[in-house]
Amino acid sequence: MPLGPRIAVTMDVSPYRLSGAVYGALLNHRTALQALGDDINRPPYNGAPRAPVLFIKPRNTLAADGDPVAVPAGVAELEVGASLGLVIGRPACRLSEADALEHVAGYLIVNDLCVPHLPYFRPSIPFRARDGFCPLGARVVPRAALANPDAATIRIYLDGELRQTTSTAELVRPVAKLLSDVTDFMTLSPGDVLAVGVASPAPRVRAGQRVRIEIDGVGRLENPFVAGMS
Amino acid sequence: MKLARVACTGAIHAAQPQQLPDGRAGVRLTDGRTLAEEEVVWLPPLEVGTVIALGLNYAKRAQELAFNTPLEPLVFLKGPGTLLGHRGVTRRPRGVEFMHYECELAVIIGRGARGVRRTDAMQHVAGYCIANDYAIRDYLENWYRPNLRVKSRDGATALGPWLVDATDIPDPGNLRLRTYVNGKLTQEGNTRDMISGIPVLIEYLSSFMTLDTGDIILTGTPEGAVNVDIGDEVVCEIEGLGRLQNTIVGDALFGR
Numbered sequence: 001m002p003l004g005p006r007i008a009v010t011m012d013v014s015p016y017r018l019s020g021a022v023y024g025a026l027l028n029h030r031t032a033l034q035a036l037g038d039d040i041n042r043p044p045y046n047g048a049p050r051a052p053v054l055f056i057k058p059r060n061t062l063a064a065d066g067d068p069v070a071v072p073a074g075v076a077e078l079e080v081g082a083s084l085g086l087v088i089g090r091p092a093c094r095l096s097e098a099d100a101l102e103h104v105a106g107y108l109i110v111n112d113l114c115v116p117h118l119p120y121f122r123p124s125i126p127f128r129a130r131d132g133f134c135p136l137g138a139r140v141v142p143r144a145a146l147a148n149p150d151a152a153t154i155r156i157y158l159d160g161e162l163r164q165t166t167s168t169a170e171l172v173r174p175v176a177k178l179l180s181d182v183t184d185f186m187t188l189s190p191g192d193v194l195a196v197g198v199a200s201p202a203p204r205v206r207a208g209q210r211v212r213i214e215i216d217g218v219g220r221l222e223n224p225f226v227a228g229m230s
Numbered sequence: 231m232k233l234a235r236v237a238c239t240g241a242i243h244a245a246q247p248q249q250l251p252d253g254r255a256g257v258r259l260t261d262g263r264t265l266a267e268e269e270v271v272w273l274p275p276l277e278v279g280t281v282i283a284l285g286l287n288y289a290k291r292a293q294e295l296a297f298n299t300p301l302e303p304l305v306f307l308k309g310p311g312t313l314l315g316h317r318g319v320t321r322r323p324r325g326v327e328f329m330h331y332e333c334e335l336a337v338i339i340g341r342g343a344r345g346v347r348r349t350d351a352m353q354h355v356a357g358y359c360i361a362n363d364y365a366i367r368d369y370l371e372n373w374y375r376p377n378l379r380v381k382s383r384d385g386a387t388a389l390g391p392w393l394v395d396a397t398d399i400p401d402p403g404n405l406r407l408r409t410y411v412n413g414k415l416t417q418e419g420n421t422r423d424m425i426s427g428i429p430v431l432i433e434y435l436s437s438f439m440t441l442d443t444g445d446i447i448l449t450g451t452p453e454g455a456v457n458v459d460i461g462d463e464v465v466c467e468i469e470g471l472g473r474l475q476n477t478i479v480g481d482a483l484f485g486r
Contacts, residue, residue, distance in 0.1 A: 056307040058280040123306040
């Protein structure tokens with residue numbers, strides 16, 4: 001029972017609004033694991049993740065398409081975490097891979113911003129849960145609008161210049177498998193968002209720049225970045 | 231004032247503590263009805279916003295887990311589906327070796343807070359309740375640890391029974407915490423032993439995120455978290471806040 005989303009999105013399918021709960025999968029893009037190289041098998045990790053590595057974007061992070069995002073004082077750059085977001089349509093608990101997608105109402109773009117950090121041993125709240133660090137696309141497209149969520153092309157532009165092209169085809173856990181594994185221990189509710197994963201290396205943005213994310217079939221999300229006070 | 235949210239006879243009600251004529255513990259609904267504790271369904275005592283939790287916030291607990299005291303508060307988040315009320319049940323999955331309770335003081339944010347100094351922090355506290363923040367250590371991994379599979383499981387964070395007004399708890403920095411498993415005392419501590427006290431936590435958190443009305447901070451647990459098994463009754467008690475009861479159940483109840 002999150003207390004209402006701060007931002008409104010256009011959503012023409014049930015449940016017609018977001019719940020305000022936003023989850024995401026980390027290290028779920030092959031390139032993100034590859035970037036760690038042999039460090040995966042060394043302390044502090046001592047091996048690749050077994051279960052999905054998840055984060056929560058709390059309500060203070062949610063921002064709308066077009067909202068300026070503050071780059072905190074003392075931080076030079078932020079990592080742009082462009083991800084396909086699943087919007088849950090029906091209560092989702094212990095889904096099988098076969099019927100997982102039936103529980104998805106639609107898709108939207110999620111920008112999981114964070115302050116660059118290493119290692120990934122402890123939760124990243126001071127890096128990832130800052131105000132405005134989760135811009136969401138203005139529109140949830142119905143599930144039928146995306147023929148295959150495991151083949152969505154994602155492009156990131158910085159000040160209009162293409163910086164990265166990636167695809168959900170490279171997810172470690174494809175969408176249905178991710179939903180199945182997550183809902184084994186955590187029920188997702190209608191209007192919850194699950195960001196499926198971010199490619200590495202994530203482009204970095206500074207104050208004064210604009211980021212635009214496009215996902216074919218889903219739309220675009222654009223935000224200016226400004227210098228923050230704290 | 232102590233206020234609970236309970237469900238009975240088709241509606242959700244605010245309820246206050248009320249001893250029954252026969253001496254049993256009960257509640258009085260706002261509409262005047264008096265009921266025994268077990269005649270209502272207890273919900274978390276408020277509609278909760280962001281759930282923030284602390285790891286290793288008691289020095290001896292950190293030693294117990296063989297960790298050095300962290301340099302800054304170790305903070306993680308929990309999703310809304312993990313919350314449940316007093317007298318709830320929490321599932322222990324088959325095959326698990328180490329599942330433990332964590333009795334914690336939960337701080338409820340009243341007035342929103344951003345960039346608050348520790349000297350002003352307590353003005354942003356609406357009240358307190360007890361939290362039992364279960365963990366299943368078998369599922370711990372070293373990626374953004376503690377991971378959600380350990381700490382944000384369905385129905386594995388009990389809250390309640392009451393939301394107690396901040397004004398009723400003059401010194402939240404000196405409250406005794408106790409946990410009983412099947413009536414036997416297994417955990418005992420005091421909030422004065424927190425590494426980062428409530429004002430420091432509010433200053434720290436509000437330095438990088440806006441805290442809003444209804445957000446809660448689970449302030450960590452002292453040493454003495456032991457394994458619990460199916461059928462165990464776990465009672466977490468905090469001075470002035472009451473006692474929060476929970477029962478461990480198995481997979482069968484969930485059709486697993």
